[in-house]
Amino acid sequence: MGDKEISKAVINRLPRYYRYLGDLLEIDVVRISSKELSEKMKVTASQIRQDLNNFGGFGQQGYGYNVEYLHSEIGKILGLEKRYNVVIIGAGNLGQALANYVDFERRGFFVRAIFDISPRLIGTKIRGIEVLSSDLLEEYIEKNTVDIVAITVPKAKAPQLASDLVKWGISGIWNFAPTDLNLPKEVTVENVHLAESLMKLSYRLTVKDEEE
Amino acid sequence: MGDKEISKAVINRLPRYYRYLGDLLEIDVVRISSKELSEKMKVTASQIRQDLNNFGGFGQQGYGYNVEYLHSEIGKILGLEKRYNVVIIGAGNLGQALANYVDFERRGFFVRAIFDISPRLIGTKIRGIEVLSSDLLEEYIEKNTVDIVAITVPKAKAPQLASDLVKWGISGIWNFAPTDLNLPKEVTVENVHLAESLMKLSYRLTVKDEEE
Numbered sequence: 104m105g106d107k108e109i110s111k112a113v114i115n116r117l118p119r120y121y122r123y124l125g126d127l128l129e130i131d132v133v134r135i136s137s138k139e140l141s142e143k144m145k146v147t148a149s150q151i152r153q154d155l156n157n158f159g160g161f162g163q164q165g166y167g168y169n170v171e172y173l174h175s176e177i178g179k180i181l182g183l184e185k186r187y188n189v190v191i192i193g194a195g196n197l198g199q200a201l202a203n204y205v206d207f208e209r210r211g212f213f214v215r216a217i218f219d220i221s222p223r224l225i226g227t228k229i230r231g232i233e234v235l236s237s238d239l240l241e242e243y244i245e246k247n248t249v250d251i252v253a254i255t256v257p258k259a260k261a262p263q264l265a266s267d268l269v270k271w272g273i274s275g276i277w278n279f280a281p282t283d284l285n286l287p288k289e290v291t292v293e294n295v296h297l298a299e300s301l302m303k304l305s306y307r308l309t310v311k312d313e314e315e
Numbered sequence: 316m317g318d319k320e321i322s323k324a325v326i327n328r329l330p331r332y333y334r335y336l337g338d339l340l341e342i343d344v345v346r347i348s349s350k351e352l353s354e355k356m357k358v359t360a361s362q363i364r365q366d367l368n369n370f371g372g373f374g375q376q377g378y379g380y381n382v383e384y385l386h387s388e389i390g391k392i393l394g395l396e397k398r399y400n401v402v403i404i405g406a407g408n409l410g411q412a413l414a415n416y417v418d419f420e421r422r423g424f425f426v427r428a429i430f431d432i433s434p435r436l437i438g439t440k441i442r443g444i445e446v447l448s449s450d451l452l453e454e455y456i457e458k459n460t461v462d463i464v465a466i467t468v469p470k471a472k473a474p475q476l477a478s479d480l481v482k483w484g485i486s487g488i489w490n491f492a493p494t495d496l497n498l499p500k501e502v503t504v505e506n507v508h509l510a511e512s513l514m515k516l517s518y519r520l521t522v523k524d525e526e527e
Contacts, residue, residue, distance in 0.1 A: 114515060114518060114519075115515065117514070117518065118508070118510070118511035118514035118515060119495075119508075119511060121514065122493065122494075122508075122510070122511065126494075144495075145495075180518065180521075181514045181517055181518045181521070182517040182518055182520060182521030183514065183517060185517075185521070187517060187520075195412070195415075196408050196409070196411040196412035196415055197408070197409070197412040199408040199412075200407070200408035200409040200411075200412055201509075203407075203408055204509070204510075206493065206510060207510065207513065210510065210513070210514070211517075212513060212517075250520065251513075251516065251517075251520075274520075274523075275516060275520050277512070277513060277516055281334065281418065282334075282338075283331075283356075283357075289523075291516065291519045291520055291523060293512055293513070293515055293516035293519070295507070295509065295512050296330070296331075296334075297413075297416070297507065298330070298334070298416075298418055298419065298422065299330035299331060299334065300489070300505055300507050301419060301422070301424060301463075301489060301505070302329070302330035302333065302393045302395065302422070303326060303327065303330060303505055304463065304487060304489055304503060304505035305393055305394040305395060305397075305399060305423075305424075305463075306326055306329065306330075306392065306393045306394055307326075307503045307505070308394060308399075308462065308463075308486075308487050308503055309392075309393070309394030309397070311486075311501075311503060
């Protein structure tokens, strides 16, 4: 697209549209009106039309949206028609959970290698993928195409690891360590901060309690 | 606070302030100016002042913020001075990762029980907490105070489970299943959709590629 004008809020909603349309496809729904989609997704119909107009519309007056077409077009916008080589660093429970999540593959994300420093884990296999020693990481990145690195190491180790990764040429990081990585602008970092999500939940529970 | 006027964007930033201030406390920083905090957090100083003014300020002209005080006040706003009894449903890798995350306890979230349907997992222990059969869930909730239920079961099972939980009196849900739960308004649901986070990453990588 190369269009920088698309707001972050729209981008945040696209994966959700994609997920809903995928659910509809699974139950063989062929077309849907923006009104129906809006009821399902709890977003206003005009919001949906506005969001999709950012990418040229896709809808047809009086017909609504062709589910398969819209799903595939949003998939293209999200870059899901490509294949991504993913490497996970940290083979603890969270790293294992990511490695075991087959749904990622369906969307083009393939876990190619898992690294850890623990002798207890090195050599074990997760869904057929061997856990390698972190000592081999630099060499692995040199010899293989790695599009995305998922970081599931402890907070204290994440900043150094991330800056090493960038030095070795990695430009896409999926960060699960509970810290912000200060990396050059050209590196794309997507954070999943679980503790912050839990704090938002406790905030909302607290406000609710006080209102009662 | 009972103040409904506080925007979602502010609420989303509070856990991050809390995390940063906690990091500063760990290295014995006593006070910080909004300018310094702003440089660390990559948020403008005026944004920080504005955010904190929602809760009465906390800063002192010419002094800045007392780190410990601000940390503790934001903690109170987030409801972190309380203790939450957490139950995890689904003892797979993700459930285990959550159960093993000791940092949650430091913030008042205590995992009291883990449930699963798999005979292979029932009876095993995760950090000393026994995995119980899901058959016992309703009885457990009846006999114990449960503030938050983390759902890490497959997508297909999540909606029924969530509506059972609500029927049994649960009003705080931390949902990891890749589906939206359609629950009554009085139930607070915080979603962690990993696949959507990954799609946002691929979108940003795609846009970057096309700009180059």
